[in-house]
Amino acid sequence: MRFYEYESKEIVRRAGIPISKGGFATTADEARTRAEEVAGPVVIKSQVLTGGRMKAGGVQFADAPEEAARHAQDILELEINGHMPRGVLVDGRVDVAQEYYAGVVWDGLRKQPVMLFSDMGGIDIEEVAETHPDHVGRAHFSNVLPFGDYQAKEVIASVGVTGRALTRLTPILTRLAKLFVERDMTLAEINPLAQLADGSFVAVDAHMEMENEARGRQKALLADLGVGDEETREAREATEFEIAGEAVDAQDHRGVAGNVTEFDGNLGLVIGAGGGSLTLFDAVRAHGGKPANYCEIGGNPSVAKACGLAKLVLSKPGVDKIAVMMSIVSNTRVDIVARGVIKACVELGHDPAEKIAIFRIPGAWEEEGFKILERYGVPYADRTVSLNEAARRAAEEVGPSPTVQERPEAEPPHQNAGPEAPRR
């Protein structure tokens, strides 16, 4: 989960790292007040979760509060890469002698955090790593032993920084390492970390990303920052449909029927689990199908939950039919999902045999599940039909988006897929 710059700087400040003076504003008036508080030249920065704001005109400079307010007015109305700003950050301009970079990220293969440091701050660290690899220091650190100042010193010294700069940077890097671990970050970056004319250091810009799985235990911090539970902070914010999907998943604690993502096709998908959903979504598209959504079911959800998810997908405007498909299940029960999706159709006044393009979930309790499906005339398939073939049938059954074609020559869908699954 990505934080805005103003939130990131607050996180940095709370970790005991000095930041440049300034504050967040959501109106031109507030921006004027922030500029008055700074009492000097300021920079007004758009608060958006996307890059390229400088180029887009989302960063402006002002010498007086009135000018700051005018710039803030413009920036607050400026869309950048499809994102409207949350507000502006009005920061005092600092007299920079030298820009540094300090960051911590995970190394998934080493399974340890790695600290990155450079004396070429202010630009993208990947660019520095490519053009001046000797100016990027790296140091992995232990998950078990406490981070030591010596590790900060080693990484600072590795790019040739010494003297007062080294001793003053050391506690900043140590605090950043601790922040990364204690706040469950996946990225903690200060860039630029500026050395001022008087030799002191301040964080001018920061970029923090927190792991979604840790949001629960970081609740207090998130509440302080005003981050709501509904804010996913993904590449785009959740749609109403997606938020409704979360509500379905939250209705009881049994199993999963969530991670809904909205697309604009005509084939509703009730699919699972993690890997099965990814495989099926690819397969539907490969066969020319137009998914209306992505989702995941698994972990043995209740009938109510499976029903809720199916209803949500069936009610989405433009959805002609749904396909209910999963990789072979061992924990989730086939009969429960079957009951849930049939219930959804019936309660919405649809004929399940008409609305369900295909039901392909083999595995635990499949005999019971298939019996129910047969009773309602829902076309189903067992494990002898591959995920790919099931997706092909679903795509063919629903027809091209947006209007369903009549295909009288099509094979009757109400049939079992083939012979019994082979047994040893």
Next chain:
Amino acid sequence: MSILVDAGTTFIVQGITGREAVNLTRECLDYGAGARIVGGVTPGRLGRDVHGVPVFDTVAQAVEHHGGPIDGSVVTVPPAFTKDAVIEAVASGVKLVVIVTERIPRADVAQMVEFAAMHDARIIGPNCLGIIVPDVVKMGGIGGPAKDAAKAYAPGSIGVMSRSGGMTTEISSTLTAAGLGQSTAVSIGGDAIIGSSYAELMPLFAADGQTEAIVIYTEPGGRMEAQLAQWVADHGDPLPIVAFMAGRFMDEMPGMSFGHAGTIVEGKEDTATEKIARLAGAGIVVAERIEEIPDLVRSKISERAAT
């Protein structure tokens, strides 16, 4: 032979009194020769039993009751308590920990993994379904109830590793239907940091006389596939590998999360396209569809036999 576990492996189930853990215990006891589950742990439940397995408050009590070291543990406790449970098991001498629990923050996983490495123990998972040696033993929920597991898995010579628990079974079932059994199938877990990656399990499969080929299921996100490609190049390509890559659509949607926690495209190295190229560069065949896998495996094996 098999890797990681065999008929003699003793293990405990931590969190054994939870609903899913009770089922998992039944499944493991029923499958193959019957797993040697020597105890279960749920704090405060000493003296109970789950399907005849005695329950203890601590792992140390289970070890004492067993009268010697216990080989493994299946951990199914809630995410907030998992780190402590795993460290407890490792500190009590357990050498193989299967972590079923999902949604554990990365910092906790990294800590457990590093602690395990310091004690010469191995972690499989988290967010995984465990390990199965067809017709012999299963450790974890992999394959589900014994009768369902028996439908999908058959003994044979193919090693299976998968970032998705469900797809471990889907792929194994496809192999079984085509007459290709499995030596061992491992659900390695879907998180960004896991105890054992493909490359970290490859030496075990390479040393296993029964395994003739490997099938992996993979997804966008992370660098584990690049690591496997590197391992293959560094070790003279000891076993033919066939891969299946799901989530190709995600390449068009960087920054969005689908599927497992580890499945998010953050950089250009994370994409399906990039991974497929890397795997192919190391001579690993990437199947377009799961139903192609058996034929690809067969032709890879006969290619090797001919040279």
